[in-house]
Amino acid sequence: MSLNRRLLVAASVVLFVFLGLTGLVLDNAFQNSAEQAQRDRLQSQIYALLATADFVEIDQRLQLGDALPEPRLGSPQSGLYAVIYKSHKGVVWKSPSSVALDIPRYTRAKRAKWYYEPLVSKSGKQFFSLSFTGVWEDRFKKQFEYVFQVLEDYAIYNKQVASFRHELWGWLAAVAAVLLLAQGLILRWSLQPLRKVASDIEAVKKGSVDRLKENYPLEIQGLTESINTFIDSERAQRDRYRHTLADLAHSLKTPLAVLKTGLHGQDKVLDDQIDHMRNIVNYQLQRASSAGRTTMGVHTPLLKVVERIISSLEKVHAEKTIQCIVKVDSDLKFPGEQGDLMELAGNLLENAYKWAQQKIQVSASIKYVNNKRYLNINVEDDGSGIPENRKQEVLLRGRRADETVAGHGIGLSIVQEIVSQYGGHISLNDSSLGGASILLSIPLE
Numbered sequence: 001m002s003l004n005r006r007l008l009v010a011a012s013v014v015l016f017v018f019l020g021l022t023g024l025v026l027d028n029a030f031q032n033s034a035e036q037a038q039r040d041r042l043q044s045q046i047y048a049l050l051a052t053a054d055f056v057e058i059d060q061r062l063q064l065g066d067a068l069p070e071p072r073l074g075s076p077q078s079g080l081y082a083v084i085y086k087s088h089k090g091v092v093w094k095s096p097s098s099v100a101l102d103i104p105r106y107t108r109a110k111r112a113k114w115y116y117e118p119l120v121s122k123s124g125k126q127f128f129s130l131s132f133t134g135v136w137e138d139r140f141k142k143q144f145e146y147v148f149q150v151l152e153d154y155a156i157y158n159k160q161v162a163s164f165r166h167e168l169w170g171w172l173a174a175v176a177a178v179l180l181l182a183q184g185l186i187l188r189w190s191l192q193p194l195r196k197v198a199s200d201i202e203a204v205k206k207g208s209v210d211r212l213k214e215n216y217p218l219e220i221q222g223l224t225e226s227i228n229t230f231i232d233s234e235r236a237q238r239d240r241y242r243h244t245l246a247d248l249a250h251s252l253k254t255p256l257a258v259l260k261t262g263l264h265g266q267d268k269v270l271d272d273q274i275d276h277m278r279n280i281v282n283y284q285l286q287r288a289s290s291a292g293r294t295t296m297g298v299h300t301p302l303l304k305v306v307e308r309i310i311s312s313l314e315k316v317h318a319e320k321t322i323q324c325i326v327k328v329d330s331d332l333k334f335p336g337e338q339g340d341l342m343e344l345a346g347n348l349l350e351n352a353y354k355w356a357q358q359k360i361q362v363s364a365s366i367k368y369v370n371n372k373r374y375l376n377i378n379v380e381d382d383g384s385g386i387p388e389n390r391k392q393e394v395l396l397r398g399r400r401a402d403e404t405v406a407g408h409g410i411g412l413s414i415v416q417e418i419v420s421q422y423g424g425h426i427s428l429n430d431s432s433l434g435g436a437s438i439l440l441s442i443p444l445e
Contacts, residue, residue, distance in 0.1 A: 008187055015179055019175065027161075030168075031161055034157060039128075042130035042151075045069065045070055046130060046132050046148045049148055051069070053134075060138070062086075062092060062144075062146050081097050081098040082095040082098070085105070086144075087146065104119035105149070106119075109131065111133050115130070115132075116129070125153070126154035126155075129150070130150050131147055131150075133147050134148060194220065197216065197220060197223070200213055211231060211232070212227055259274055299335055301330070302328055313349055317353045321358075324360045324361075326362050326363075327361065327362065328362060329364070332365075332375065335375065336422060347414055348379040348440075351412070352379050352381040355436070356383050357383060357435075359381070360379070360382075363378045364378070373443070374444065375440075375442045376441050378439045379437070379438050382434045385434070385435045385436045386428055391428040412438075419440055423443050426438065426441075
């Protein structure tokens with residue numbers, strides 16, 4: 001998972017958790033507020049009923065005026081209901097809105113006390129109920145208690161809460177969408193320098209540029225400077241290593257040449273050993289001169305190198321009049337230095353020219369294996385080919401498929417070693433031309 005996606009997912013999770021908790025807190029706060037408002041409304045209704053109530057001493061009863069304080073109390077099943085009870089006795093008054101309706105009775109009563117409670121009728125209908133016990137005295141100081149109960153349908157409260165929730169979560173979803181968009185844009189802008197570094201590193205790997213640029217944000221300048229230092233150090237060390245080996249090889253070649261000249265063929269054993277030492281020096285020099293894949297390697301155009309080698313070999317083997325067919329696109333590039341490519345193509349083509357009768361074919365293409373790109377280089381000839389039982393043997397140093405052909409038998413072993421340094425592999429097959437087909441497969445990534 002990319003860094004941008006990791007940050008986006010993490011920030012999105014935090015955002016959704018925060019907005020979810022915010023929604024729950026606001027929803028709970030609204031429910032408490034709505035319930036308190038419900039209680040206040042019921043209390044105001046009881047105050048209004050108390051204001052219109054009048055105790056008639058002659059009949060020792062409580063009566064209400066003709067005008068009700070709330071119009072809803074006069075509308076049947078309006079959702080707001082009122083009942084007056086004589087303490088511990090039956091109903092003395094009911095609002096017209098509660099006619100033919102099963103109204104649950106209050107459960108507690110005490111003088112000058114408010115009791116707010118949810119009640120459920122026998123039919124299962126829910127109500128908010130507020131009850132208050134008032135006391136009246138006649139002229140003989142006799143007290144009469146009456147319980148005022150006002151109820152409101154629970155469905156009204158549920159409707160308010162549902163409406164609020166719909167708007168709340170709708171707005172929170174809209175805010176989340178806007179914040180996610182803004183968050184994505186901010187992350188894209190913030191991580192742009194890192195994408196630029198990745199792009200520049202890829203350009204260095206492809207050989208388009210030599211070093212990373214310097215205009216990066218302060219936070220990653222240390223990283224880019226370290227990468228540049230590493231690139232410079234690796235190149236300098238590789239050059240020093242190769243130059244030292246070249247000097248060593250040249251230093252050894254001269255004494256060996258002097259020794260061989262001084263013998264004048266007088267001692268066959270020593271002469272053979274000097275030739276053997278010279279072969280070892282050549283082999284080790286060729287092996288060390290191969291750069292192999294580097295962390296920040298260059299790329300070498302394939303076609304130009306192949307054509308240059310073929311041009312040289314045609315002059316060396318002019319007497320054979322060999323036709324060399326080249327099927328290599330001009331945009332194909334070898335993922336390494338020119339010296340390595342010269343060594344690979346030179347050895348393969350030199351072998352092909354040695355054993356070919358009339359025709360050689362060089363082809364190259366890009367192949368995908370398990371979503372990974374490989375550069376395939378195939379050199380074929382119409383020679384005698386390589387026996388099946390000797391295909392692995394010829395890859396060993398000093399082994400040749402045909403001892404009658406001049407050579408030291410180290411060419412294919414050098415090719416195999418260089419290809420291994422690049423993480424690739426070599427395959428020896430039979431060619432459609434009739435001879436051998438040597439396929440190199442080198443990863444490009």
